[in-house]
Amino acid sequence: MASVSMADVKRLRELTAAGMMDCKKALEEAEGDFDKAIDILRVKGAKDVGKRESRTASNGLVAAKHEGDSLAALLELNCETDFVAKSERFQELAARVVDHIVATKPADVPTLLASELDGKTVKEHLDETNAALGEKIEIRRFSLLEGGYITSYLHKTDPQLPPAVGVLVQLDKPNAQVGKDIAQHTAAMAPKYLSPDQVPAEVIEKERGVFEQMTREEGKPEAAIPKIVEGRLKGWYRDFTLLEQAWVKDNKKTIRQVAEEAGVQVLAFTRYRVGQP
Structure with a gap:
């Protein structure tokens, strides 16, 4: 079996994004032939696909695609390491899939996975x-x-890595500057919901219960507890609902006020950060 240099191993890793030991073994088996080593890695990879199903894919990227101003998709594609996340092949796959989402408008991930792309x-x-x-x-x-x-x-x-945070913001009418401002704010401040009336009832009840217990443990008068709890719930809305958040560029204004002053309405948003809920 041929001996291989670390420089050759590194070169093959850069070409394929495969692990160092896998690259070393493939080069040894191929007796230094890079094309043959790549084929060996491909065969090995195909055999190991099923073994990876239980592994955690918590790295990756977020990709976006527009078709005009009124249709856009946001995709989170995951892998296991940042090395693969920044590889050309992984990023090309993300670009193809997000283009396909815009073109076909699948209902959910299973539908997307089953759909046909280039045969x-x-x-x-x-x-x-x-x-x-x-x-x-x-x-x-x-x-x-x-x-x-x-x-x-x-x-x-x-x-050094591809985008890890992605945002879509939908307004009722065109306003490029306000759209950009709100999208950047959303990326930074990570709201969970658009507005208080869109927070699920079970989430509100859970938070109200936590605040009630917290207030009782602080020894507040029983008669004052409901008012204190509602005040804390409003504070929670200011932290986690986009329209009630203080604008990062001017904390005297809420995002709701920024939109109203511009004469637009925020209809929806999506925010993804790789590996987070």
């Missing part, structure tokens, strides 16, 4: 990339907004 299902494309890169590759989620005026914003948390 193969999206799931088959993921499996091929899984095999080639040696990591679990999965579509975690996507969002499709249609109608009104939609702005997207992608943010890199590390300049």
Whole structure:
């Protein structure tokens, strides 16, 4: 079996994104032939696809695609390491899938995976990339907004990696500056809901129960507890609902006020951060 240099191993890793030991073994088996080593890694990867199903894919990227101003998609595509996340093949796959989402408008992830893209299902494309890169590759989620005026914003948390935070904001009418401002605010402040009336009832009751227990443990008078709890719930809305949040550029204004002053209405938003709920 031929001996190989670390420089050759590194070069093969950069070409394939496979693990260092896998690259070393493939080069040794191929007796230094890079093309043959790549084929060996592809075969090994295909055999190992099933073994990766239980592994955690918590790295990756967020990608966006627009079709005009009133249709846009946001995709979170996951892998296991940041090394694969910044590979050309992984990023090309994300771009193809998010384009496909805009073109076909699938209802959910299972429908997307079963849909056909260039003669193969999206799931088959993921499996091929899984095999080639040696990591679990999965579509975690996507969002499709249609109608009104939609702005997207992608943010890199590390300049060496692809975007890890992505936002879509849907306004009722065009306003590029306000759309951009609200999208960047959303990326930074991570609201969970659009407005208080869109928070699920079970979430409100859970938070109200926590605040009630907290207030009692503080020894507040029983008669004052309901008012204190409602005050704390309003504070929670200011933290976690987009329209009630203080604008990052001027904390004297809420996002609701920013939109109203611009004569627009925020209809919806989506925010993804790789690996987070």
